[in-house]
Amino acid sequence: MVAPLQSVSDNHTGLYSNEKFDYDAEAQTVRCPAEQVTRKKYYTPQLEGTQYHFPKEICKACPVRLQCTASEQGRKIFISNYYNEFQEAKTFNETEQAKKLFQIRNGIERKNNELKNHHGLGYARTHTRERRRVYVKIVSMVVNLKQFVKQKNPLTLGFVRKRPPGFLLSFLKIQQA
Template sequence: MIGPLQESTSWQAQAGEGYGLYDFEVDWPHQRIRCPQGHLSQRWAPFFDRHGTEKIEVRFPPKMCQACVAREHCTTGAKGRILKLLLQEAYQALEKRREEQHTPAFKEKYALRAGVEGTISQVVRQTRMRRAPLSWRAENASASCTDCGWDQCAADRYLSSCARSRKLFSP
C-alpha cells in the first residue's frame, strides 16, 4: 500500500517549533538517546502499551530538563522529557519511510493512488451505492460496479462529454 505516514501528534511537532521524537538521536547499541541540546537520556525500559504493543520508554533526568535553555521547546512536565519508541526494527522502518515519502518518486506513486481513489469515489457517487439499501447492494453490487464497473462509468462520462461538445460546436 502506498500512502503517507501519519505525522507526529505530539504538541512539539504540532507547534512546528518544538522537538518531536525524530529530532532526537537514538543510539540503539548503547540504549540511550541524545536530545537536540546534546543531553543523554537516563532511563531505557521496555514496556507494553495499552494495545499490547511492545515499546521502549526513555526518560531524561528532570533536573537536567528543568535547567535546559530549550525546555519550552521540549517539555512542560516536571518529570523531564519522556519518549516512547517502537522496537528498533519498526522504528527504523518508519524513520526510513518518513524520509522516503518526501522524494519525487514517492510523490509520483502516490499521485497514481490518488487518481484511483478519485475514480472509486466517483463510481460510488454515480451509482449511489452508499445510499442503496444493504439488500440491494448485496444483490446488485457485482452488476452495477464490479462486472461492468468503471469502464461503464468512464464510457458514460466520455459519451456525455461528446454530446456536450456537439451541442456547443454544432452549426
C-alpha cells in the same frame, strides 16, 4: 503499498517534536537537542513501543527546557517498534519514484472517493457477504459505464447532475453526424 506518512514534526503544543531527538537503536539511547542522553526506558506492549524518559533533574537544569517540555517530571519520547520501517518509508517517500507513485495513487483515491461517497459504497445496504459483492460489482459497472460515456461524449465535462438547456437536442445532433 505506497502511502503518505503522518507528519510527526507538527507538535500541537509548539514544543520540540520527537524528530529533534536522536535515537540510537544499537545503544538503546535517546539524545535530546541539548546533548543529554537517557537510557531510562520502559516497554509498552499496548502501544507497541518503548517510552524513553529524561529525568526531571536533567530537564530542570536544561537551557532549552521551555522549548522542549512543560512537564515537571521531565521529557518523554516514544519510539515505536516500527521505527526502522518508518524511517525507510520516510526516505523512500522523498524519492522521484515515490512521487510518481503518489500521483497514480491520487487517481485511485479519487475513484474510491466517488464509489464511496457518490455511489453508496460507504455503508452496507445488504447483510450478506455475497449480496454485498454483487452490489459492489453492479456499482463498479455503473461507474465504468459513466467513465465510458464521459470519454465518448464531448459535451460532458465531468459529472453532470443537471442537463443544461438544449442538451438533448445538441446530443442528438452529434449522434446523427
